[in-house]
Amino acid sequence: MAKQRWMLAAAALAALVAAPAGFAQSNDALKNDAATTGDVLTYGMGYNNQRYSPLKQINAGNAAKLQPVWSYSLNNSQSHESQPIVHEGVMYVTTHSQTMAINAVSGKQIWKQDVELPQDVFKYTCCGILNRGVAIFDGKIYRTTLDAQVVALDAKTGKQLWKSKAANYQDGHALTGAPLVVNGVVMTGIGGGEYGTRGFIDGWDANTGKQLWRIYTTAAPGEKGGNTWPGDTASKGGAPTWLTGAYDPDLDLVYWGTGNAGPWNPQVRMGDNLYVCSVLAFKPKTGELVWHYQFSPNDPYDYDATEVGMLVDMKIAGQDRKVLAQANRNGFFYVLDRTNGKLLAANPYVKVNWADKIDMASGRPVESEQTKKIRAGQSAEIWPSVLGGKNWTPMSWNPATGLAYANTLNMSWPYQIAKPEYKRGEWYLGIDFKGVTMPKSEPHGYLSAMDPMTGKSKWQMAWPGLPSMAGTLSTGGGLVFTGAATGEFMAVDADNGKKLWEFQTGSGIIGLPVTWEQGGTQYVSIVVGAGGVWALLGDERMANVPGGGSVWTFAIR
Ligand code: CA
Numbered sequence: 138m139a140k141q142r143w144m145l146a147a148a149a150l151a152a153l154v155a156a157p158a159g160f161a162q163s164n165d166a167l168k169n170d171a172a173t174t175g176d177v178l179t180y181g182m183g184y185n186n187q188r189y190s191p192l193k194q195i196n197a198g199n200a201a202k203l204q205p206v207w208s209y210s211l212n213n214s215q216s217h218e219s220q221p222i223v224h225e226g227v228m229y230v231t232t233h234s235q236t237m238a239i240n241a242v243s244g245k246q247i248w249k250q251d252v253e254l255p256q257d258v259f260k261y262t263c264c265g266i267l268n269r270g271v272a273i274f275d276g277k278i279y280r281t282t283l284d285a286q287v288v289a290l291d292a293k294t295g296k297q298l299w300k301s302k303a304a305n306y307q308d309g310h311a312l313t314g315a316p317l318v319v320n321g322v323v324m325t326g327i328g329g330g331e332y333g334t335r336g337f338i339d340g341w342d343a344n345t346g347k348q349l350w351r352i353y354t355t356a357a358p359g360e361k362g363g364n365t366w367p368g369d370t371a372s373k374g375g376a377p378t379w380l381t382g383a384y385d386p387d388l389d390l391v392y393w394g395t396g397n398a399g400p401w402n403p404q405v406r407m408g409d410n411l412y413v414c415s416v417l418a419f420k421p422k423t424g425e426l427v428w429h430y431q432f433s434p435n436d437p438y439d440y441d442a443t444e445v446g447m448l449v450d451m452k453i454a455g456q457d458r459k460v461l462a463q464a465n466r467n468g469f470f471y472v473l474d475r476t477n478g479k480l481l482a483a484n485p486y487v488k489v490n491w492a493d494k495i496d497m498a499s500g501r502p503v504e505s506e507q508t509k510k511i512r513a514g515q516s517a518e519i520w521p522s523v524l525g526g527k528n529w530t531p532m533s534w535n536p537a538t539g540l541a542y543a544n545t546l547n548m549s550w551p552y553q554i555a556k557p558e559y560k561r562g563e564w565y566l567g568i569d570f571k572g573v574t575m576p577k578s579e580p581h582g583y584l585s586a587m588d589p590m591t592g593k594s595k596w597q598m599a600w601p602g603l604p605s606m607a608g609t610l611s612t613g614g615g616l617v618f619t620g621a622a623t624g625e626f627m628a629v630d631a632d633n634g635k636k637l638w639e640f641q642t643g644s645g646i647i648g649l650p651v652t653w654e655q656g657g658t659q660y661v662s663i664v665v666g667a668g669g670v671w672a673l674l675g676d677e678r679m680a681n682v683p684g685g686g687s688v689w690t691f692a693i694r
């Protein structure tokens with residue numbers, strides 16, 4: 138008995154000793170990322186995409202004492218939406234033109250690697266010159282490039298190991314999203330929904346960069362769902378996939394969101410247009426589609442569902458359910474059974490007038506009088522705007538409050554269809570686009586603490602002036618971290634929305650905060666740098682926000 142116990146202890150010790158040599162980037166490490174507080178290995182701070190850390194050294198009682206630890210210049214004046222990845226004391230961040238490894242505690246640069254880009258690539262970037270960060274697995278880091286390539290680098294040196302081309306950028310395709318790695322398959326989406334392209338999701342071999350599979354996200358004639366498109370309209374039908382999916386290891390299902398239909402004008406593509414504005418659930422090894430749910434059939438409004446939402450286990454009517462919770466750009470908060478795609482709840486979380494409700498039996502929107510007018514060729518003011526009830530920026534989940542935290546938008550847009558004309562590499566919209574309408578006497582955006590089942594906010598913190606397009610981070614310390622378009626990074630009380638601390642970072646924030654611990658200290662980091670889709674809409678209030686990217690790290694010391 139004693140000997141047996143010793144052998145067990147020896148085996149456990151051997152496992153511990155073996156840990157540094159690769160365990161930290163193994164499949165198990167990626168699966169456990171949400172629970173391991175010493176690192177941030179995945180986009181979403183866990184395959185479940187909850188952006189929640191149990192860390193509570195920084196909490197509602199002491200957040201006011203947060204201090205900057207270091208700042209690192211990205212030497213880049215474009216838009217900054219990169220989520221840091223932190224592994225064994227090294228932080229990896231990206232810009233559109235470089236990849237960096239930084240000492241996570243000192244802020245000192247370890248290496249920096251340039252991205253080679255063709256001169257004319259910027260002609261084809263619809264919504265900001267940016268990159269959203271890396272993935273890490275087995276000693277390599279993976280990123281995407283604006284010219285639609287996927288690159289693997291040696292995590293220690295930054296040396297390029299392979300590069301694979303996903304598409305031709307001159308067609309209007311671009312890659313900005315962070316890859317998702319599951320069991321040695323590197324998955325990437327594609328941008329270009331505004332350019333008359335056809336969307337897809339790729340699976341690449343993590344070691345070699347060889348393409349393993351591709352899922353096209355519009356159904357071609359003859360394929361299942363192909364009858365939801367007239368003629369060959371699916372070939373320019375959009376359904377881009379420009380963000381990162383989530384993964385449930387128990388179900389072995391990847392969830393990936395798809396974007397708008399192309400062109401925006403729905404008259405030329407009458408039908409549901411599968412799989413635009415949907416979530417696809419598929420097997421990571423083969424790309425085999427298991428189920429789908431379409432949020433906005435025949436989408437006229439650019440309501441991209443690319444931000445896939447969070448995988449949450451919650452009690453509904455006394456039953457434990459595995460759900461996918463998504464605050465959709467179309468203004469409804471959806472809760473789906475993620476085992477089969479069945480709709481469990483869909484309620485507006487912002488002002489909505491394009492649909493009266495979502496019919497729970499069919500799972501389909503009941504279109505409003507305004508949308509009927511639009512379809513008849515008349516003009517109407519539509520809520521939410523082209524930017525949605527919230528834009529691409531991810532929300533976070535706090536299991537203690539049972540609330541989802543996101544920066545939501547309060548604006549509409551004037552909409553009227555026009556004749557679409559396809560030209561390769563140019564916008565293919567087919568509407569009379571006049572931007573967005575901001576209400577005169579109400580805030581233009583809020584930090585909202587929402588109940589996924591009802592869409593109702595327990596509290597909202599109004600943004601004064603410019604709305605925020607930043608992501609949020611939730612912690613066991615009862616905090617929500619987010620940032621302002623004017624550069625203030627802040628900690629907010631998750632229970633009541635009271636601002637507890639803020640720090641001016643020097644440029645606007647549209648990035649995603651993360652937290653981790655090292656040597657007994659909890660750190661919070663954010664990549665800052667104004668830009669993105671909001672800046673491109675030409676809000677004159679942005680003129681007073683300096684550009685320029687940097688990484689900031691904070692702690693209480
Ligand atoms: Ca972790």
Ligand code: CA
Pocket residue numbers: 330331396397439441
């Ligand atoms: Ca779009």
